[in-house]
Amino acid sequence: MARYPGLMLRVLASDHPAIGPGKAQLVALIDSTGSISAAAREMGMSYRRAWQLVEALNASFIEPVVMTAVGGKRGGGAVVTEFGRTLVAQFRAMEDKASAAIAADLEHLQRQMRKPPRSTRRK
Amino acid sequence: MARYPGLMLRVLASDHPAIGPGKAQLVALIDSTGSISAAAREMGMSYRRAWQLVEALNASFIEPVVMTAVGGKRGGGAVVTEFGRTLVAQFRAMEDKASAAIAADLEHLQRQMRKPPRSTRRK
DNA sequence: ACTCGTTATGTTCAATGGAATATAACGAAG
DNA sequence: CTTCGTTATATTCCATTGAACATAACGAGT
Numbered sequence: 001m002a003r004y005p006g007l008m009l010r011v012l013a014s015d016h017p018a019i020g021p022g023k024a025q026l027v028a029l030i031d032s033t034g035s036i037s038a039a040a041r042e043m044g045m046s047y048r049r050a051w052q053l054v055e056a057l058n059a060s061f062i063e064p065v066v067m068t069a070v071g072g073k074r075g076g077g078a079v080v081t082e083f084g085r086t087l088v089a090q091f092r093a094m095e096d097k098a099s100a101a102i103a104a105d106l107e108h109l110q111r112q113m114r115k116p117p118r119s120t121r122r123k
Numbered sequence: 124m125a126r127y128p129g130l131m132l133r134v135l136a137s138d139h140p141a142i143g144p145g146k147a148q149l150v151a152l153i154d155s156t157g158s159i160s161a162a163a164r165e166m167g168m169s170y171r172r173a174w175q176l177v178e179a180l181n182a183s184f185i186e187p188v189v190m191t192a193v194g195g196k197r198g199g200g201a202v203v204t205e206f207g208r209t210l211v212a213q214f215r216a217m218e219d220k221a222s223a224a225i226a227a228d229l230e231h232l233q234r235q236m237r238k239p240p241r242s243t244r245r246k
Numbered sequence: 247a248c249t250c251g252t253t254a255t256g257t258t259c260a261a262t263g264g265a266a267t268a269t270a271a272c273g274a275a276g
Numbered sequence: 277c278t279t280c281g282t283t284a285t286a287t288t289c290c291a292t293t294g295a296a297c298a299t300a301a302c303g304a305g306t
Contacts, residue, residue, distance in 0.1 A: 008133040008140070009221070011229065013236045017131070037282065046265055051284070062237045071273030072281025083235075090232060094225040098132070101224035102217040106134065109213060112206075113136045114185045160252065169295055174254070194303030195251025 004099045006106055011091065018060040023053055024091050030054070030066055031080040031088075039078075054078070061087070127222045129229055134214065141183040146176055147214050153177070153189055154203040154211075162201075177201070184210070 010020035017023075029039035040050035057065045065084035069076040080088075099106075133143035140146075152162035163173035180188040188207035192199040203211075222229075 006135050008135055010131040010133075011232060012129050012131055013233075018232075018236055035282065047283085048266090048285085049264065060236050062235055068283060069273085070271065070283040072283085073274055073276095073279080074281090075273035075275080076282045078283080087232075087235075090228055094228050094232075097224040097228070098221040101220040105213055105217050105220070109134060109141075109210075109217075110136075112185055112210075113141055113183050158252065170253085171255085171296090172294065175294095191253060192303085193253040193301065195253085196249080196304055196306095197251085198303035198305080199252045201253080 004095055006110055007095075007099055007102070009095050009098050011094070013060050016060075019057070019087065019091050021095075023057055024088050026050060026053055027057070027065060027080055027084055027088050030078050031085065034079070035077045036066075036068065057084075127218055129233055130218075130222055130225070132218050132221050134217070136183050139183075142180070142210065142214050144218075146180055147211050149173060149176055150180065150188060150203055150207055150211050153201050154208065157202070158200045159189070159191065180207075 008021060010017045012018060026039055026043060026045075029042050030036055033039050033042065036050050036054060037047045040047045043050070054066045054068075061083070063083040064081050065087060066078050066080055068078045131144060133140045135141060149162055149166060149168075152165050153159055156162050156165065159173050159177060160170045163170045166173070177189045177191075184206070186206040187204050188210060189201050189203055191201045
């Protein structure tokens with residue numbers, strides 16, 4: 001799910017996650033599809049879950065991120081606000097900057113990680 | 124739990140978290156207390172949970188992070204390896220760098236988040 | 247020997263989270 | 277007016293996770 005290999009970044013409001021890789025992708029898909037349910041389908045996520053994430057997003061910020069309207073067949077749907085669009089862009093920019101800032105350390109760390117189990121008993 | 128206000132960073136191995144704020148703090152506490160159980164107590168975490176995290180840490184890296192020895196009353200205990208110490212230091216450094224790199228954006232974003240619910244129904 | 251505090255596990259239970267399912271209300275299109 | 281695809285929500289079920297509890301083995305000190 002993380003866009004950057006080996007790195008996961010989340011922005012917190014007080015203590016709960018306000019936006020992270022998942023919500024960012026969801027908003028982007030809502031923007032491109034025009035509906036929560038279509039975005040949910042593309043992410044292999046239940047509609048309910050996606051809707052809850054949208055609700056959480058809207059509750060976390062002072063401006064709406066996604067505006068919704070009931071009714072189908074091009075009557076209803078979901079629209080990502082301009083605020084929401086810049087929100088995702090800002091988050092992506094933060095991912096970029098963070099990734100660039102720690103790229104060297106990350107590589108170094110990744111060279112030191114692997115799979116096989118090992119005994120760590122002393123003596 | 125996050126050391127940096129509004130920011131949470133995790134380093135992933137393939138897809139599972141190799142190290143994050145929680146494991147980093149745990150290792151630091153094991154280092155200062157000399158035991159997994161004492162560290163767990165200080166974090167308000169069950170011993171079993173802490174032990175599992177240590178196991179996961181040791182399994183994730185090519186070098187041991189924590190070495191253990193059974194037996195109490197200064198017979199047994201846990202020792203953070205030099206690798207483990209530098210691992211935590213590196214992670215903290217990555218948090219520092221990431222935090223510094225996105226500090227401005229983070230502040231800007233945080234100025235746009237708040238608590239009160241709001242209606243987002245269109246039309 | 248005994249005790250104490252530790253690592254190391256197993257087991258059981260509760261809480262959490264997500265999936266699945268079911269409706270309801272709705273709005274545009276036909 | 278019917279149909280279709282959507283938002284919105286309740287309910288039920290299941291899997292995962294962590295907490296709690298229990299127990300064993302152990303090693304150093306007393």
